[in-house]
Amino acid sequence: MKATFEQLRDSVTSRNWHVLQAELSHMQEIDVAAFIESLPAELALLVFRALEKDVAAEIFANFSNDQQELLIGAITDQELQHLMKGLMIDDAVDMIGELPANLVNRILRHTSPKTRSLINQFLLYPEFSAGSIMTAEFVQLKKEMSVGQAIAHIRKVGENKETIYTCYVTTQNRMLEGIVSVRTLLLSSDDQILETLMDPDYISVTTTDDQEHVADLFRRYDLLSIPVTDHENRLVGIITVDDIIDVIEEENTEDFQKMGALIPSEKPYLKTGVFTLAKNRIVWLMVLLFSGM
Amino acid sequence: MKATFEQLRDSVTSRNWHVLQAELSHMQEIDVAAFIESLPAELALLVFRALEKDVAAEIFANFSNDQQELLIGAITDQELQHLMKGLMIDDAVDMIGELPANLVNRILRHTSPKTRSLINQFLLYPEFSAGSIMTAEFVQLKKEMSVGQAIAHIRKVGENKETIYTCYVTTQNRMLEGIVSVRTLLLSSDDQILETLMDPDYISVTTTDDQEHVADLFRRYDLLSIPVTDHENRLVGIITVDDIIDVIEEENTEDFQKMGALIPSEKPYLKTGVFTLAKNRIVWLMVLLFSGM
Incomplete structure (x- = not known):
């Protein structure tokens, strides 16, 4: 990081937007998120709005649930719509599990039917399962395709x-036939034709597999990502290695706490996703299921 | 895995090579390595020789040091030469740190001067440093290049x-200017020209940085790999996420042992690389430095 948070804050309070934007553009998204979180609410909103549109959603995904709630409550419907379009499904589900009812209703109203249906589907997976940590944005190819x-x-x-x-x-009906890097x-x-190149002996998990089992597979087979299938071998999501590092961290924290005979703390050791999911999930699941949204 | 180790062993003892090769070709490399390790020494050599040439080195890298020592002692000079050509530098350094002197001498005699010099360089890095876990096989591009x-x-x-x-x-003299995925x-x-696409605000470490610091960067920034530079910002290696997962595992094992007030065990929790490096490294470093190999 070139500028300190203090220097960045000076640019904000003096409304020196050009300097600020230049500095932020050199920073990693998680550092920008940490900086915005360090600001008072009204300044945070100002800076968030000044972000380039194509990085805003990714920075938003790095916020704590409290900061997300603050911002969602403050932005316009149009901004919200844009934001939801940019969020990956797993990040959206993480967020919805933690927000109060009025905000979730507003979010769902400004989300495309396709995204709503995916959120619905994702809320269904049990806590700590592969389904609960997977994401739906992956590339599908057909075996008849050439490399070109x-x-x-x-x-x-x-x-x-x-x-x-x-x-x-995958086949027409989303059956997983092989993977190709x-x-x-x-x-x-x-x-060359994909059928001759793809690996039909891929490693995969099902939506209900425990996340600890998934982490073991990543460790043993040095994977970058793993496909998640339902019980009919239809591909429904993938899990990437960065999310698994978080799981490994969580599992270690948990083991640590057990070993030290500590009472599990409310706030886990590192930033989580999965730990925070469970509480409100069932409520939203019910709302979505019966409202037919 | 489709066949059990027992079924595979039956194919070996009945010399049913076609069936065996077909089965092995469907297995992940680490599972093939585990199977070969489960065999008596002479059968292990037979099966290792029957492997397809382009996967043999990778399976070899997955063996325990004892199994590596057994095989190195048993294969021909020509096989050894081929094997060393296929091994990544970090795997070769891992192995050399553990082998007895006569085998290391033989290995170095059958290794290209360029690889010997890299091994030499890698043995120099302090234990648990970025330099000691990095690897030298990465793609270098020039900023004047187009995407095509x-x-x-x-x-x-x-x-x-x-x-x-x-x-x-990188520049002509290996100074790192940016990274591009x-x-x-x-x-x-x-x-488009790389200069306009590359990220000059990349995250990097230096050879002497502690591996725990490297792991923290992977966690925070969701990296797939990180460049390692020397103190003049020359690019000397990279570390990939699969090796960092091993580090995280090791660090956790270490913390665990500290917390439980256990005596650190000889064999760490999971397969290691770095833990086993230190002992013989200094000996070989001396041999290589003064022999001018």
């Missing part, structure tokens, strides 16, 4: 995917 | 790189 076609497809749809480095070869694609010639 | 040229370059040189997903933009390249048009 596959790369062209990735270039077209990759923008909003959680990862493009592992792609999933971008590495394999790039190291093969353009006219 | 960069992708073509990656396709040409990517085969033996630890990762191709993050590429490093394959994702960014694929999502940009072919005629």
Whole structure:
């Protein structure tokens, strides 16, 4: 980080937006989020609004639930709509599990039907299950594609995917047939057909598998991501390694607490996602199920 | 895994090589390694020799040091040469730190001068430092390249790189100027110039940084890999997320043992790399330094 939070705050209070934006553009998203969280509420809103549109959602996903609640309560419907479009499903679900009812209602009203239905589906998975930590943004390919076609497809749809480095070869009805890495694609010639390149012996988990089992697979097989299927082998999500590092951290914190015979603290050791999920999930699940939203 | 180790062993003892090879080709490398380790020494050698050449080195890297020692002692000079060519530098250094003198001498005699010099360099880094866990196989690009040229370059040189997903933009004398992901390249048009796409505000570590600090950066910034520079900002290696998961595991094991007031056990919780490095490193460092190999 080049500027300290104090220097950045000076730019905010003196409304020196050009200097501030230049500094923020050199910072990592999680550091920008930490800086905004360090500001009083009204300044936080000002700075959040000054962010470039395409990074705002990612920075938002890095906020604590309290900061998210503050901002959601303060932004316009149009800003909210834009924000929800930019959020990955897992981050949206994390957030909704923690917000008060009026805000969730407002969020769901400004979310596309497709996203609402995904949120609904994700709320259904049991706590600490693969389903509860997976995300829905992945690249699907067909086994008849050539490498050239596959790369062209990735270039077209990759923008909003959680990862493009592992792609999933599926049938028309979303049955997972194999996985293929971008590495394999790039190291093969353009006219090779995916069916001959994909790995049909992929490692996968089902939505109800425990997240600790998922973490073990990442450790043993050095994975970057893992596909999550339902019990009919339909691909429903993926889990990426950065989320698994959080799980490993949580599991260790938990083991630690057990071993030290401490009372599990309210706030876990590191920033969580999964730990904070459970409480309100069931309420929203009911609302969504019966409201037919 | 489709076949159990017992079924696989039956194929070995009945010399049913076709069936065995078919089964092994469906298995992950670490599982093949575990299977071979479960065999008596002479059968292990037989099966290792039957492996496809391009996966043999990777399976070898997954063996315990004892199994590596057994195999190195049993294979021919030519096989050894081939094996060393296939091993990543960090795996070779891991192994050399544990082998008896006669085997190391033999290995170094059958290793290219370039690899020997890298091994030498890597043995110099202090235990638990970024330098001691990094690897030297990464993709370097130049900032004048277009996206099209960069992708073509990656396709040409990517085969033996630890990762191709993050590429490093360097000057003629290996100064790190920025990093660019394959994702960014694929999502940009072919005629864009790397200088306008690369991230000059990358996160990096130096060779002497502690591995725990490196792990913290991976956790905070959700990295897939991190560049390691020397104190003149020359790029000397990279660390990938799979190796960092091992570090996190080790650190947790260590903390655990401290907390439980246990005597640190000889064999750490999970398979290690770094823990086993220290002992013989200094001996080989001396040999290599003064022998001018």
